[in-house]
Amino acid sequence: MAKHSERQQERHAIGADLIAVLVAAPNGNPVVLTIKDATALPSGPFELGHRSLQSGLRDWVEQQTGHPLGYIEQLYTFADRDRSGEDSSRRVISISYLGLTREEPSRATPPGSWRNWYEFFPWEDHRYGAPPVIVDVIEPALRRWADAAGHEEKRSKRWQRAAVCFGFDERGWNEELTLQRYELLYEAGLVEEAARTKEPAVQLVPGRAMDGDHRRILATGIARLRTKIKYRPVVFELMPPAFTLLQLQRAVEALAGVTVHKQNFRRLIEQQDLVEETGQMSSETGGRPAKLFRFRHAVLDELPVAGTK
Amino acid sequence: MAKHSERQQERHAIGADLIAVLVAAPNGNPVVLTIKDATALPSGPFELGHRSLQSGLRDWVEQQTGHPLGYIEQLYTFADRDRSGEDSSRRVISISYLGLTREEPSRATPPGSWRNWYEFFPWEDHRYGAPPVIVDVIEPALRRWADAAGHEEKRSKRWQRAAVCFGFDERGWNEELTLQRYELLYEAGLVEEAARTKEPAVQLVPGRAMDGDHRRILATGIARLRTKIKYRPVVFELMPPAFTLLQLQRAVEALAGVTVHKQNFRRLIEQQDLVEETGQMSSETGGRPAKLFRFRHAVLDELPVAGTK
């Protein structure tokens, strides 16, 4: 155990920031709360008055958006000097959180604050097939990046990594690799954030950039959520009190960025007793009316339950 | 975005500590590195000179143990005032990590530094059946705790939570709930750490206590590792370069605290191509000699691989 008193001077040159990836899914649109014209995630300093990190986050997010936060989960803490834009005489520790909220808040959040998260990651939305940007831009760019490696061994390692991430060479798309894909594009110098420090690539991959690490944090949040919905019933934090099974499915698909087999999705939800009928039917957009369901909150007490794989 | 400059004063009253849950498994024993006569986890301040949190941790752990850290993973960051033992005029942010190392280091670590982690959680080892402490001490104590609740509804909620955590009422043991179990015992005032602030219970549950939050952090690390080995090949970080399948199985069982079906374990490992034969056989303790295997490091590049469920 180091003596703390000797190090007060050094330790005091440290600050802490809380950064939030705040997600909602109003009618099947995956949106995230942003500030500064969608160039940053909402963040605020951790202050002495806060009871804990989590309550500190709750305080200012609820104050800022006017809506209560349902689910909160810590994402990652980092303090890399190279990554942060500040000078190196002091360090800021950034603690990021994933938060889910039920509705898209309107008051206290200027229009345009909530953004479809695929604006930042156009290559992540495979609900309507693989986005053209992958085969048109990303694949050739990563091929060039791989070929630019010195040794043959390194070349093939690079390409294998790219192929795993993006599902090239028959490998198939894995929606959970959102973070790995962003990091790969960053290392290959294909996103704007990387081009700021490294030499810029000839052609950047489309997708809205953000300040500092924020896009990377968003990628972390998306990846976490995409894995989490498979084994924990967290989607319901994003749903209205009553919903149809198709609405639920659309929400899951929006987050995962892939479509699922309708009948199998229903089977899964029902056999896990995640929902119960409200007894009412929906006034539908078209087609046969659907039963309305509500989340069975009791499942949260029956802990080791599964989600919506 | 808050103006940072206005808050310098407040922000500077913050320090950061790195805390390590460092795990090894020499011949099937799950051990963790401790200091101060096994009352604390190794920790050190995060300093300005450190390149990043992770490298800061690596620096002083390797310096302190003389062994390189294989796998490192962030666990959790917290700054709750109630939990930490320090005065409230300043805050320390604790960032905890899980680290895996191959061998039990001997130099630079005094004897007794590595402790079997079941000394801290005697109720977590189900390799030889459910430990008697559960039915003898924990179950009746939690029954009393549940009954002590005011409303009938709260009583049944408490008991349901206890039953889920410890597998009462036919529910079966779930080894991944290590953290939830510790937190339950803490809330029920049944561990020493809780008795320091709350009123002490009549009889505490056996198990070595630690300073501050350290036992809780250890529980977090164990729980994380128990879930991780099921879908990522991290056990191999704890194994020697060559090993028999039984040795591998013993390591997994040591971490998970439960036994597995031998033949099915072999089938799983082999069909996933996690290992390859070295061509050599083991000079065994008894019985038919076993083939020696080594980890196929290439699987780390074939990313979305499974582990040792």
Added chain:
DNA sequence: TTGATTATACTCAACTAGAGCATAATAGGG
């Protein structure tokens, strides 16, 4: 009344996971 659209019930085959049986190869004691 027909077609489009969505809801909902079933079926089927492939695969996975849990459990057990059988046989092989070694050591040690008589």
Added chain:
DNA sequence: CCCTATTATGCTCTAGTTGAGTATAATCAA
């Protein structure tokens, strides 16, 4: 050398899960 204990290793069987498809039911709009 044979018997027994012990561990290694191969194989089977069954139940459950998963992916994909077929069939039928309600509704609306033209």
